Structures are given as C-alpha cells and as structure tokens.
Amino acid sequence: LFCFSHHIPSSGILVLHQGTSQLVSATAADVLSWCRELGRQRSVIELDTPSVTAEQVEALERSLNEKIRDRVPVTVRELAADDPEIETVRSRGLPDDHVGPVRVVDIKGIDSNMCCGTHVSNLSDLQVIKLLGVEKGKKNKTNLVFLAGNRVLKSIEQSHSTEKALTSLLKNGPGEHVEAVKRLQSSVKLLQKVQEWLRKVGCHYFLYTFSWGFCFFLKCFFIHPYRKEGDSEFMNIIANEIGTEETLLFLTVGDEKEAGLFLLAGPVEAVENLGPRVAELLGGKGAGKRGRFQGKAAKMSRRGEVQALLQEFISHQNPGA
Known part of the structure; x- marks a missing residue:
C-alpha cells in the first residue's frame, strides 16, 4: 500500500505518475521506502537511504527508460486476502479493517505490488521518465524527485523559454549565463558598498553645510533635507552624528507635502511621550525604542504643527528659553 500526500493531480496525470512510481520503486527496490508524493509540478519518492x-x-x-522502450505490459488482478500468492507481492500488509479481495498491480517480469490506485496498461504509456535529482529527506532518508510523460516536455519548454529570456538579458550564450550572473552579483555588492559610502559622505556634507542653522541653544533641531530619495538609514546617520542623548531631533525625508518618512530622536522619556503624537499629526504610523521613534507619514505638509508641538515641549522644559 502506498502513502499519498501533497496535491493530487488530474486523473490522467495521476494514472501516469502512479505507474511511474511503481516502476521506479520496483527498479530501485533495494533502497526505496513505501512513501511517495504526487505533486502538481513534480513528484517525489522517498528512498530508504x-x-x-x-x-x-x-x-x-x-x-527506467529502457523498460519503457520495452513496452512491458501492466495488468491488474484481485486476490483473496488469504491467497498464499499474496506472500510474493511487494509492499505486503493490509489495514486491520480491510474487507474483500486485494488489488495487485503487476508489471510483467519486474514487480507485483498491492495498490488501490489507477495505472497505465503498458509502460510505454509513461513516454519518458526524467529523474531531477535528490533532496535531503527525513532522518536517514533521501527524496528522489522525478517527472514523467508530458511533464518532461513542459519542463523542457519552460527551461527553453527561461534560457531565451536570459540570453536576451545577459547578452551571451546559455553556457555563459552562470558566470554572467556571478559577475552581476559581485557588481551589485560593490555598488552597495559605494552607495553606503556615498550616503555617509552626503550626510556629513549636509551636516557641515547646515550646521550653522541649528538652534543649539534650544537643544532642538527641525531638519528636512528636501531629498525624496532619502531613507530611514539616511536619517539615522544624521541623528548619530548630531547626538541625541540631550538633544531632541525631528528629521523628515520625502515629499514636502504628501508621503514621506520621519524620525524623532532624543531623550528616551521625551521621545516616548511625543512620538505617537508626532505620528498622529503627520497622519502616519510609527514605532520606536531607546530614544528613536520613526515611521511613515501621509501628510508631510503638517510638519509645521509638529514643530510647534516640539517647541512647546521644549519651552516647558526650559521656561527661561
């Protein structure tokens, strides 16, 4: 008896793949276990190794493909549960509640197997079997992945389409695709490092250019770099350079009136108190911890209201300012 799992394909494909599974199991009977999986795109047999x-x-x-070319007949017969011939059938063993005859599928000269599924009448109906390789299975098991029949043809068609697309994109032949992708990956990693360096340089230049405009005596900065391409990392670098242990910093990037990002940084207690209120004023959402509250804003045009809120907070902290 076989154990089925995963998605069960349409009846025609199921017939073909049940026949394939029995043939593979019989041909590799010394290493195969009793469980298989019939999937939508590919099928798996569990090997007991x-x-x-x-x-x-x-x-x-x-x-396997030699046996398909030999057009070996496949027949089905029913035996009584107490028939001695059952002892010669592979995968012996019936459920305790089984009643009635036992169904046996014979692949002539190759295998006799108990099975309740539907099978081909001749191995040539399988057309072709392609073993895609093995994958790690359960403990001390290996999964053998295979395709059969039209699925092999469809797989070749899909692979050819992918190959044509890559040839067009990479501007080289199929044999050079892997090396071309490796070169692209190396280039991307290098560009990411350069981008990170330029971001830091840009932040330092920004701070140097605008530092004289900061209200140091108020210990509160309101900064909008007017950079739509700015991101959270850009804002955090600026916050790190200014230092926010004793300084309240409100920083935004993105569109001046609509969507953007914001960062409120400063003393932990102040940020915990003001962060949610800032997000509400900007029509956005945010979260924070350890003196940093950042999020997305939908109404950047209301930055002035946030500035007024923060100035009011600072004035209460420094009555004489």
Whole structure:
C-alpha cells in the first residue's frame, strides 16, 4: 500500500505518475521506502537511504527508460486476502479493517505490488521518465524527485523559454549565463558598498553645510533635507552624528507635502511621550525604542504643527528659553 500526500493531480496525470512510481520503486527496490508524493509540478519518492550518488541516479534513469522502450505490459488482478500468492507481492500488509479481495498491480517480469490506485496498461504509456535529482529527506532518508510523460516536455519548454529570456538579458550564450550572473552579483555588492559610502559622505556634507542653522541653544533641531530619495538609514546617520542623548531631533525625508518618512530622536522619556503624537499629526504610523521613534507619514505638509508641538515641549522644559 502506498502513502499519498501533497496535491493530487488530474486523473490522467495521476494514472501516469502512479505507474511511474511503481516502476521506479520496483527498479530501485533495494533502497526505496513505501512513501511517495504526487505533486502538481513534480513528484517525489522517498528512498530508504541517507544518500544517493549522481552515478546511481543516472544508472536508475537509464534503466527506467529502457523498460519503457520495452513496452512491458501492466495488468491488474484481485486476490483473496488469504491467497498464499499474496506472500510474493511487494509492499505486503493490509489495514486491520480491510474487507474483500486485494488489488495487485503487476508489471510483467519486474514487480507485483498491492495498490488501490489507477495505472497505465503498458509502460510505454509513461513516454519518458526524467529523474531531477535528490533532496535531503527525513532522518536517514533521501527524496528522489522525478517527472514523467508530458511533464518532461513542459519542463523542457519552460527551461527553453527561461534560457531565451536570459540570453536576451545577459547578452551571451546559455553556457555563459552562470558566470554572467556571478559577475552581476559581485557588481551589485560593490555598488552597495559605494552607495553606503556615498550616503555617509552626503550626510556629513549636509551636516557641515547646515550646521550653522541649528538652534543649539534650544537643544532642538527641525531638519528636512528636501531629498525624496532619502531613507530611514539616511536619517539615522544624521541623528548619530548630531547626538541625541540631550538633544531632541525631528528629521523628515520625502515629499514636502504628501508621503514621506520621519524620525524623532532624543531623550528616551521625551521621545516616548511625543512620538505617537508626532505620528498622529503627520497622519502616519510609527514605532520606536531607546530614544528613536520613526515611521511613515501621509501628510508631510503638517510638519509645521509638529514643530510647534516640539517647541512647546521644549519651552516647558526650559521656561527661561
């Protein structure tokens, strides 16, 4: 008896893949366990072994397709539960509540197997079997992944379409695709490092250019760099450079009137008190911890109201200011 799991395909595909599963199981009977999976795109048989070599997979695939070319007949018969011949059938064992005859599927000269599924009448109906390789399974098990019949053709068609698209995008032949992608990945990593360096340089230049405009005596800065491409990291770098242990900093990036990002940084107690109110004024949402409250704003045009809120807070903290 087989154990089925995952998605069950349409009846025609199911017939083909049940036949394939029995053939593969029989051909590799010395290593196969009793459980298989019939998936929408591919199928899996669980091997009762911790590892399988590429040479073994290749030899198994060659043997399977030879049997398909031999057009071996597949027949179904029913035996009584107490028939001695059942002892010669692979995958012996019936549920305790089983009643009636036992269904046995025979692949002539190859296998006799108890099975309740639907099968092909001839191995040539399987057309072709392609073993895609093995994957790590449960403890001391290996999953053998395979395709059969039209799924092999569809897989080739899909691979060819992908290959054509990559050839067009990468401007080289299929044999050079992997190396081209590796070069692109290296270039992206380098560009990310350069971008990070330029971001830090830009932040330092921004601080140097505008530092004389800060109200140091109020210990409160209101900054909008007018950079739509600014991000949270950009704001945090500026906050780190200014220092916010004793300074309240309100920083925004993005559109001047509509959507953008904001950061409120400063003494922990002040930020915990003011952060949610700032987010509410800006029509946005945010979160924070350890003296940083940041989020997304929908109404950047109300930055002036936030500034008034913060100035009022500062005036209460410094009555003489």
